[in-house]
Amino acid sequence: MTALRRSWLLAAVVGLLSVAAADARPWRVEQLPNGSKFSCSNCHFSPYGGPRNAFGLAVEKEVARGSRAAFWSRVLAAKDSDGDGASNGVELGDPDGDGKPTAGAEVTHPGNSKSKPTKPVEPVAPELVIENPKFPFSLRFKTVKGHVYEVQSTADFQSWTTLxxxxxxxxxxxxxDRRKALYPRQYYRVKLKE
Ligand SMILES: [Ca+2]
Ligand SMILES: [Ca+2]
Known part of the structure; x- marks a missing residue:
């Protein structure tokens, strides 16, 4: 009798765990401006949860596991997670990320580059990530199709060299940057040309 009861208990626990794993945390959808438009698929490839899209991965970095704290921010709004040239904030109708959506804004998918505003938007300045701080110094940045980027460096902030x-x-x-180090310091920028 005891053994039978134990196996029932075990089955109940396993059942709960798998429900929790598939759950796409609806309270997070509510925290997104206009989150209800794409619901769970704002962050997941499937509307039922599971693997995260590019926007979902960016959100995942901002939230602690299981946390219900607010995570939508100016930083998240300024990023262009799916690389379509429109920031997450523009796509969700809250460009400045203050959590108050602009009335009548066009809402597009922040994790799908095929869904983007039909009206032209200002291209997002590329975010620079240092890939290797030692030799050869290297940096990574996200690009948008159709734009041209120039990597430039300076030692004095007076003259910039295109590299x-x-x-x-x-x-x-x-x-x-595979050049021989001639200066004690180099500063880099990526310029959006067109
Ligand atoms: Ca985007
Ligand atoms: Ca998009």
Whole structure:
């Protein structure tokens, strides 16, 4: 009798766990401006949860596991997670990320590059990530298809040298500076050309 009861208990626990794993945490959808439009698929490829899309991965970085704390922010709004040239904030109708959506804003999918505003928007300034701080110094940045980027460096903030040119592909590009180090410090910027 005891053994039978134990196996029932075990089955109940396993059942609960699998429900929790498939759950796409609806309270997070409520915290997104206009979150109800795409519901759980704002963050997941499937409307039932499971693997996260590019926006879902960005959200995952901002939230602690199981946390119900507010996570929508100016930082998350300024990023362009799916690389379609429109920031997450523009796509969700809250460009400045203050949590108050703009009335009548066009809402598009922040994790799907095929869904983007029909009206032209200002391209998002590329976010630079240092890939290797030692030699050869390298940095990574996200590009948007159709844009051209120039990597420039300076030692004095007076004159900038163009080191490389990249045609945007929609994915990340990595620039590595293989020049001999002539200065104690170099500063880099990526310029959006067109
Ligand atoms: Ca986007
Ligand atoms: Ca999009």
């Amino acid at each position: 490389a040119k990249f045609n945007g592909t929609g994915s990340d590009e990595v620039f590595a």
